[in-house]
Amino acid sequence: MRILHTSDWHLGRSFHREGLLGHQAAFVDHLIEVVDSESVDLVVVSGDIYDRALPPVDAVHLANEALARLAASRAKVVVTSGNHDSAQRLGFGADLIDRAGVHLRTRAASVGTPVLLGDEHGEVAVHGLPYLDPEAVHRAWELPERSHQAALEEAMRRVRADLASRPGARSVVLAHAFVGGAAAPVPSDSERDISVGGVSLVPTSVFDGVDYTALGHLHGAHVLTETVRYSGSPLAYSFSEAGHTKGSWLVDLGAEGVAATEFVEAPVPRRLARLSGTLEALLADPAYTADEGAWVQATLTDDIRPAEAMERLRRRFPHALVLTFAPHSGPGTAPMTAPVTGRSDHEVALAFVEAVRGAPADAAESALLRDAVEACCEDRDLDPAEVVA
Known part of the structure; x- marks a missing residue:
């Protein structure tokens, strides 16, 4: 199965009062071209489709166009909500849209229920985790503490419980969080702080055992492990990102997990x-x-x-x-x-x-x-x- 991993589109965002909608539309064109030219089977978008909870009308139109074009392509699509999105607005009509092959996962209650796909090697369970605000899930999930790590550990407990019922299935997880190991990646100036009590970092070990983890939130592309990666945003949203190379990860999922990865650079309308x-x-x-x-x-x-x-x-x-x-x-x-x-x-x-x-x-x-x-x-x-x- 060939996967295209992207995130953090931030549709509707401006750059120091310069509108970016035309540049974002050029990225959507690029994305569709890659799906076709690289024979992509699955597109995963790991949160922050919009830049704010109530996006401008033009941004909603572009998101609608992007999802409609992806639905008409050869690929299936899994989209999760990020900390900039309104989960309720982005997830409106999700049950109906599922039928078009575009799967919106924005509700904490759906965590642990995968999108099931398959290829010549068998079943692939795709678990889309929406952005999990620790304040929002702490009581509902009876977490031991209010933290991103506690929220994601509980989410991954539910994911593993599902995977245990699917012996032989390969796994893909989408998550929107600040994840890092011994050396945490450096955030850029355009990312909204999500720390709770001054702590936001989640260890990569939370995703141990997953065949591929597609992360969103940080705007730079980062390889945390061979199976845990950030795609970064498709455009630069602050001058602190001047040195970034923007794009998406192309991931080949073989019989035993990740077989190959390639970074596909996005167009740069203005550097x-x-x-x-x-x-x-x-x-x-x-x-x-x-x-x-x-x-x-x-x-x-x-x-x-x-x-x-x-x-x-x-x-x-x-x-x-x-x-x-x-x-x-x-x-x-x-x-x-x-x-x-x-x-x-x-x-x-x-x-x-x-x-x-x-x-x-x-x-x-x-x-x-x-x-x-x-x-x-x-x-x-x-x-x-x-x-x-």
């Missing part, structure tokens, strides 16, 4: 670039020519903060989205220590500008700061009759 240097260097250095079409995060190291920095930067890098300042030295690196007692608000504001920028405000800037200070200080609710001339 990310993290640049650092003085503004003049970024604008003039030919080494940055390849980054002119990228989404750019720039860190300026000028000792004196340049005026109109973002506007000037976008003349060369029109897709610059984030600008930060980290001067090597100079006034902007030292804290302000001068006392403010006895100085007007306007004088304090002028001192702040000079301390940060390394140069005093000009006359126009000084006038603008004065207007701002006076506007903030004015009490608009004061009775005019009480004003003393």
Whole structure:
């Protein structure tokens, strides 16, 4: 059986206010092409189909299109809900949709009931575990503690109980969690914290004995063991993912378990670039020519903060989205220590500008700061009759 493992689509998400729906649609096209060209038998999507519980209408339309195209393909499909999804909304109509070969698994109550498939080597039991919020399942499942590990251990107890009744069946498990061994994978900035009591990590040993575990939640592709892997998100959702290679895992499940794996790279509609240097260097250095079409995060190291920095930067890098300042030295690196007692608000504001920028405000800037200070200080609710001339 050939399996395509993907996760964390986050349909409807934007990137620093840049819409990504067109890029996400390009990934869906790619996914369908891989299913066809690689003769995929099973597509597993391990959670976070949407970016939020109430997704925008266009994202729902794209999800509907994706699932409809997968249903019309040669592959069966198992989809689970992630911590960003609304389990109730994503799972609506699951019993009916099952008949189309797309199996939505979003309810904790269904844990332990597999999707049963088969190939020339026999039966394959696919257990889709939705994101299991420890707070939600603690009482219902009578867990010994509120933790992700306790929730997943109970889920896997139910899975193993089912597998024990199917001697010879191979197993595939989908889970959405932060899983790691001795060296836990490093999360990216775009992943929502799911820790409970400061703890979110679940050991890989929870999935011992499973032929293949398809994980979701982390946005980078990670190989924890030969049989426990993250596919990562198909697109970068933060600049911390600039070094990621995005894609899906193609897994061949043989008679004895995983026989082969291959990472299939996803298309990159627009890559990310993290640049650092003085503004003049970024604008003039030919080494940055390849980054002119990228989404750019720039860190300026000028000792004196340049005026109109973002506007000037976008003349060369029109897709610059984030600008930060980290001067090597100079006034902007030292804290302000001068006392403010006895100085007007306007004088304090002028001192702040000079301390940060390394140069005093000009006359126009000084006038603008004065207007701002006076506007903030004015009490608009004061009775005019009480004003003393």
